Amino acid sequence: xxxxxxxxxLARRPQGVPVHEDFRFETIPVPExxxxxxxxxxxYVSVDPYMRGRMQDTKSYVKPFGLDEALSGRVIAEVVxxxxxxxxxxxxxxxxxxxxxxxxxxxxxxxxxxxxxPASAYLGILGMTGLTAYFGLLDIGRPKEGETVVVxxxxxxxxxxxxxxxxxxxxxxxxxxxxxxxxxxxxxxLQFDEAxxxxxxxxxxxxxxxxxxxxxxxxFDNVGGPISDAVMNLLNEFTRIPVCGAISSYNAESxxxxxxPRVQSKLIKTKSLxxxxxxxxxxxxxxxxxxxxAEWLKDGKxxxxxxxxxxxxNIPDAFLGLFKGENKGKQLIKVSDPN
Amino acid sequence: xxxxxxxxxLARRPQGVPVHEDFRFETIPVPExxxxxxxxxxxYVSVDPYMRGRMQDTKSYVKPFGLDEALSGRVIAEVVxxxxxxxxxxxxxxxxxxxxxxxxxxxxxxxxxxxxxPASAYLGILGMTGLTAYFGLLDIGRPKEGETVVVxxxxxxxxxxxxxxxxxxxxxxxxxxxxxxxxxxxxxxLQFDEAxxxxxxxxxxxxxxxxxxxxxxxxFDNVGGPISDAVMNLLNEFTRIPVCGAISSYNAESxxxxxxPRVQSKLIKTKSLxxxxxxxxxxxxxxxxxxxxAEWLKDGKxxxxxxxxxxxxNIPDAFLGLFKGENKGKQLIKVSDPN
Numbered sequence: 001x002x003x004x005x006x007x008x009x010l011a012r013r014p015q016g017v018p019v020h021e022d023f024r025f026e027t028i029p030v031p032e033x034x035x036x037x038x039x040x041x042x043x044y045v046s047v048d049p050y051m052r053g054r055m056q057d058t059k060s061y062v063k064p065f066g067l068d069e070a071l072s073g074r075v076i077a078e079v080v081x082x083x084x085x086x087x088x089x090x091x092x093x094x095x096x097x098x099x100x101x102x103x104x105x106x107x108x109x110x111x112x113x114x115x116x117x118p119a120s121a122y123l124g125i126l127g128m129t130g131l132t133a134y135f136g137l138l139d140i141g142r143p144k145e146g147e148t149v150v151v152x153x154x155x156x157x158x159x160x161x162x163x164x165x166x167x168x169x170x171x172x173x174x175x176x177x178x179x180x181x182x183x184x185x186x187x188x189x190l191q192f193d194e195a196x197x198x199x200x201x202x203x204x205x206x207x208x209x210x211x212x213x214x215x216x217x218x219x220f221d222n223v224g225g226p227i228s229d230a231v232m233n234l235l236n237e238f239t240r241i242p243v244c245g246a247i248s249s250y251n252a253e254s255x256x257x258x259x260x261p262r263v264q265s266k267l268i269k270t271k272s273l274x275x276x277x278x279x280x281x282x283x284x285x286x287x288x289x290x291x292x293x294a295e296w297l298k299d300g301k302x303x304x305x306x307x308x309x310x311x312x313x314n315i316p317d318a319f320l321g322l323f324k325g326e327n328k329g330k331q332l333i334k335v336s337d338p339n
Numbered sequence: 340x341x342x343x344x345x346x347x348x349l350a351r352r353p354q355g356v357p358v359h360e361d362f363r364f365e366t367i368p369v370p371e372x373x374x375x376x377x378x379x380x381x382x383y384v385s386v387d388p389y390m391r392g393r394m395q396d397t398k399s400y401v402k403p404f405g406l407d408e409a410l411s412g413r414v415i416a417e418v419v420x421x422x423x424x425x426x427x428x429x430x431x432x433x434x435x436x437x438x439x440x441x442x443x444x445x446x447x448x449x450x451x452x453x454x455x456x457p458a459s460a461y462l463g464i465l466g467m468t469g470l471t472a473y474f475g476l477l478d479i480g481r482p483k484e485g486e487t488v489v490v491x492x493x494x495x496x497x498x499x500x501x502x503x504x505x506x507x508x509x510x511x512x513x514x515x516x517x518x519x520x521x522x523x524x525x526x527x528x529l530q531f532d533e534a535x536x537x538x539x540x541x542x543x544x545x546x547x548x549x550x551x552x553x554x555x556x557x558x559f560d561n562v563g564g565p566i567s568d569a570v571m572n573l574l575n576e577f578t579r580i581p582v583c584g585a586i587s588s589y590n591a592e593s594x595x596x597x598x599x600p601r602v603q604s605k606l607i608k609t610k611s612l613x614x615x616x617x618x619x620x621x622x623x624x625x626x627x628x629x630x631x632x633a634e635w636l637k638d639g640k641x642x643x644x645x646x647x648x649x650x651x652x653n654i655p656d657a658f659l660g661l662f663k664g665e666n667k668g669k670q671l672i673k674v675s676d677p678n
Contacts, residue, residue: 228603243607246601246604258600258604261598262563263602263613268582268584269615270615271615273612274606275610275612276603276605276606278610281610
């Protein structure tokens with residue numbers, strides 16, 4: 001009898017905020033690995049805000065998810081059949097479908113070293129998350145010693161890495177996040193100089209002014225929306241703004257839902273730069289970034305948090321939680337333990 | 340008896356669109372040049388949109404004009420008293436007050452060569468205007484052969500230079516301007532590939548799509564507002580947007596008057612860059628730019644238009660006309676003929 005497993009598919013394209021009904025659990029056979037492939041068992045699945053964009057059928061930097069097809073993303077898996085290069089028990093990372101087992105070409109998998117850091121770190125601080133923070137901040141933001149760096153979504157996976165790297169570079173770091181627990185984490189555990197709870201601040205503009213008496217030199221933007229509108233009023237000359245995410249607008253149903261003060265006059269007055277990017281733009285420099293991040297991690301200069309949800313069936317919930325700001329640090333789902 | 344002359348002062352800070360009452364004509368003495376100074380007679384005065392910003396008392400890249408003090412800007416003048424280096428009859432350029440005669444330090448004046456081009460060209464294509472186009476387009480926009488360059492305010496002094504330089508660099512150039520006469524000028528005289536009259540286009544978005552079948556690689560933004568909102572929907576990957584002016588918003592009385600679709604998501608999806616700049620950012624490279632512009636002008640590759648208003652008393656009118664799009668090319672005021 002063929003063994004079966006669960007797969008999560010895109011049942012329909014979300015209207016505004018995604019809901020459970022946009023996902024479908026489908027029972028499918030566990031595949032047989034073909035020539036050049038190995039069978040892998042899913043250990044950890046990464047859910048990320050950018051996936052919201054892929055659920056829409058619009059022109060973007062990544063292909064949209066297909067309707068009635070499996071969703072997919074970065075996954076840590078265990079090799080459970082011997083291949084030519086990979087052996088049973090190897091822990092690997094790759095872009096895999098959201099299902100319990102996959103048959104995958106060996107060349108699409110990269111073996112990871114779990115003696116350096118736990119496997120899950122390769123979905124976070126040592127993976128795309130850490131590299132996004134590293135290249136966005138250092139290549140576009142270019143913080144200098146003593147400058148003020150503001151980061152929104154500061155307690156998230158990317159944001160918390162950005163703030164810490166900015167501190168390593170000698171900048172004064174101000175984080176914006178959405179709960180008192182996150183604020184305490186940023187200030188006490190990550191040593192941010194200031195942190196603002198945008199949900200309880202009476203006047204976000206005033207709170208930013210108080211936290212940034214010397215203005216803002218770098219703004220690492222993870223959120224867009226009204227928070228970024230407020231930041232734009234405090235730019236110094238030649239401010240650099242890496243535009244990494246706009247989570248506040250990902251669920252906008254139309255352009256009319258994402259309206260705010262235009263930025264042109266502010267950019268001219270301050271001669272500032274805004275630049276959208278994705279980590280893939282830096283793929284030829286990944287090894288440089290990964291090496292530096294691993295070094296900082298080993299030296300205890302970089303800390304990371306994970307929010308780990310247990311169980312394959314909870315992947316949609318964990319994804320939906322990203323838009324409610326439920327996660328602190330990297331949001332992962334643990335699907336199974338290694339054998 | 341002391342000779343007198345007219346000076347134009349800032350009588351009050353404009354509320355929204357400037358009006359005549361914001362200016363005051365004052366009778367003042369013709370000054371006596373002191374040691375190291377020469378007396379100069381104003382020939383041509385330049386009026387520029389950026390001056391609107393200086394009329395406001397807000398943080399910007401240039402000091403605001405003082406209330407009840409003379410307005411000032413780039414001026415071509417004739418030396419009428421012999422100095423140490425400058426002689427009577429020399430034609431010079433400098434930042435001078437809006438008045439008929441000035442006593443100015445010789446070191447604040449630069450002698451210009453009127454055999455190369457008419458004196459007025461030094462306020463336009465060979466001056467800050469041409470340099471703004473040159474550095475903004477080439478340093479930030481970086482057009483490549485075959486790319487599509489869109490320029491707004493295309494029939495203005497900066498815009499018309501931008502389009503022509505983009506053509507020299509082998510790009511396909513689409514201009515946006517506000518009258519059929521300007522459209523004809525762009526297409527027939529300046530050889531733009533396409534030109535859109537935003538005032539008569541039924542749907543500016545559709546008109547842009549038709550004019551840019553391959554999307555937009557460089558957008559030189561002189562206007563901000565709804566025109567730029569429409570452009571932002573057609574960005575290709577890695578589009579570069581030099582943000583030079585936002586004339587549509589200069590008269591906004593508050594932030595609430597300059598509201599539009601937020602740009603963050605669009606910048607991320609296309610990995611594009613917006614950068615505010617002013618020509619002064621490139622002051623250490625002015626000689627490079629001026630040399631190249633003069634060469635193109637000499638070779639007949641660069642054409643320019645001037646709208647010359649006659650008479651000192653018409654300076655405020657000419658300035659106010661900028662915001663109604665009345666000028667084609669550089670707006671100047673001819674105050675007097677050389678002796």
